[in-house]
Amino acid sequence: MGDGEAATGAAQGAQTFDPLRLDIQLCFALYTASNLMTRAYRPLLEPLGLTYLQYLALMALWAQAPQSVGDLGRRLGLDASTLTPLCKRMETAGLVTRTRDPEDQRRVLIGLTPRAQALREKAAAVPGAMFCQLPMPFEESAALKASVERLIAGLRQAEAE
Template sequence: MAKPANVPSPAPDTESPAQPVAVPLGVDNPLALDRQLCFALYQATNRITRAYRPLLDALGLTYPQYLALMVLWEGAPLTVGDLGSRLDLDSGTLTPLLKRMEAAGLVARRRDPADERRVLVDLTPAAWALRDKALAIPGAMLCRFPVPLDEVADLRDRLHQLAAALGAG
């Protein structure tokens, strides 16, 4: 990219040391991207989310909405706090998600009559109707995994254990 003509070049900095040059550290490089668990999880998450997209688009859902609906299909109504805990989302992330879902006619929020400080999230008939269509999604996704189902289940369980261990700290 060319530098705009009206911007002066910075004066050379004779005080600072020379910029380090990237040097491959070989197979023992602790900073190699492919050795990082975080990157493997990030890459897998991105690819799985992309694989869900066409299935969820057919239902008019985003991936976070689908996750919220799955929790609510298990036991609505739930408090906003319980839903956030189950999804591992803070209220700053969950509230806009619920507002969009409410505007789409999928959930209804109301004060808990037993404790006015709590807000309950319940499913609408439209959300319950989506559940019947969503029942095919897990099977469709499992067909896309190029590993045996028992290995998928083992990986899922190990990731839950990792998340629990990281959450305990």
């Protein structure tokens, strides 16, 4: 093959690679997986009367309550425009309380109600039921989670720079 043919072949190869193809984008694969996971949780959470986002918020609060709205937002990766209405809906549903921090009246603390505490026992079955739906063994799902956590850490670091 001559130099001209090699250059033509390379140019044709470059023309066939489209960096904007949706099916090769990592972001789209993660987005699709996130949407499918959220949908898979729905039938598990409906009997508890919870949305997926409420479930995540409750898990964070079951680990530590009360928490400030800011701390909860950082833990969940949510900004105030998403978190404030979520907390209001959860308060209306009788899941959380919102009170002023006695040490700093500017801060709002999110606490759990007895109803939310009682839901914890029922919600304990959700992770196992969800795992049974995954098309991979535990070791593979643990490795995937570790990879995604590395990705998250790297993206957060890049965002902070």
